[in-house]
Amino acid sequence: MPELPEVETTVRAINKFENSTLKEVIVHNKNLRWKVDKKVEIFTKNKLIHKISRRAKYILIYLDEYCLMIHLGMSGKLRIQNNNDNYFKKHDHAEFIFKDEKIVFNDTRRFGSIHLSKNPNKHRLIKNLGIEPLSNSFNKSYLANVCKNSNLSIKKLIMDQKNVVGVGNIYASESLFLAKINPKRLSKDISIKDCECLVKSIKTILKYAIKKGGTTLKDFYSADGSEGYFSLELNVYGRDSMQCKNCNSKIVKTIIGQRATYLCTNCQS
DNA sequence: CTGAGATCCTGTCTGC
DNA sequence: TGCAGACAGGATCTCA
Numbered sequence: 001m002p003e004l005p006e007v008e009t010t011v012r013a014i015n016k017f018e019n020s021t022l023k024e025v026i027v028h029n030k031n032l033r034w035k036v037d038k039k040v041e042i043f044t045k046n047k048l049i050h051k052i053s054r055r056a057k058y059i060l061i062y063l064d065e066y067c068l069m070i071h072l073g074m075s076g077k078l079r080i081q082n083n084n085d086n087y088f089k090k091h092d093h094a095e096f097i098f099k100d101e102k103i104v105f106n107d108t109r110r111f112g113s114i115h116l117s118k119n120p121n122k123h124r125l126i127k128n129l130g131i132e133p134l135s136n137s138f139n140k141s142y143l144a145n146v147c148k149n150s151n152l153s154i155k156k157l158i159m160d161q162k163n164v165v166g167v168g169n170i171y172a173s174e175s176l177f178l179a180k181i182n183p184k185r186l187s188k189d190i191s192i193k194d195c196e197c198l199v200k201s202i203k204t205i206l207k208y209a210i211k212k213g214g215t216t217l218k219d220f221y222s223a224d225g226s227e228g229y230f231s232l233e234l235n236v237y238g239r240d241s242m243q244c245k246n247c248n249s250k251i252v253k254t255i256i257g258q259r260a261t262y263l264c265t266n267c268q269s
Numbered sequence: 270c271t272g273a274g275a276t277c278c279t280g281t282c283t284g285c
Numbered sequence: 286t287g288c289a290g291a292c293a294g295g296a297t298c299t300c301a
Contacts, residue, residue, distance in 0.1 A: 003294060033277075033296085057295080074295055075279080091279085109278045111295060125297095151272070161296075168294055217294070218281085237294095258274070260292080276298080283291080 002072040004166025005209035013223035056165035073111030140196035147187040155183035236262040
């Protein structure tokens with residue numbers, strides 16, 4: 001998926017619809033990660049969009065009374081299309097129609113979801129989420145406190161959305177490489193110094209990835225069709241048995257919590 | 270409470 | 286070519 005930088009890139013691409021009127025939402029396939037509620041079509045007709053923003057990996061589209069919440073799951077993406085271009089793609093599950101253009105929700109694996117909520121911050125899927133990684137509250141003392149007493153590997157810990165949001169499988173490996181920390185290390189053994197370094201690394205990586213328009217590996221494109229160029233900057237993710245850009249050792253692939261994990265065992269300890 | 274593992278779904282790639 | 290099996294950017298749920 002779309003991790004935080006990809007979601008942020010998508011939000012920025014559809015930001016131009018702020019202050020536009022959403023004519024209607026058409027759902028073609030309700031069977032996403034969660035069944036799409038009928039409310040999504042009923043209460044969104046001819047509504048002015050006040051604001052489009054992001055919380056964790058959720059795209060939030062604020063209307064008069066309700067807020068549309070969109071999660072892209074593993075393979076979801078939004079696409080801006082001219083209303084005159086009357087084509088469908090396979091796995092186009094929903095359309096958000098405006099005067100001249102529409103936003104199309106396409107999701108091959110259907111792990112994404114669409115909700116309508118009067119107060120998204122109190123929605124069951126959002127209310128228990130952790131802090132934003134790019135906020136000031138994500139700092140070394142916060143991370144040290146979360147790590148304290150945790151038997152989870154540090155990689156699992158930073159990917160757990162109740163601790164800190166937005167860090168997915170790619171950026172977890174990349175951040176740990178930058179911080180020179182072995183992803184298998186137990187969280188409770190991570191020093192305050194390492195916490196400081198890891199926090200900095202996560203912020204650096206995420207900001208830089210946003211700047212590059214996210215990571216396009218297989219099929220992520222921004223809503224305006226542009227590709228993400230962070231793929232070119234990856235140091236370890238997907239570089240199994242290739243040379244470490246830092247020390248020329250071979251990058252190793254391993255599995256942590258059923259997820260592929262890449263590291264340089266020489267640089268990361 | 271914590272942590273491990275299965276699970277939802279489709280497409281693509283690898284190896285026999 | 287065909288086909289089985291592994292794997293893919295997420296995150297919830299169940300169970301021990």
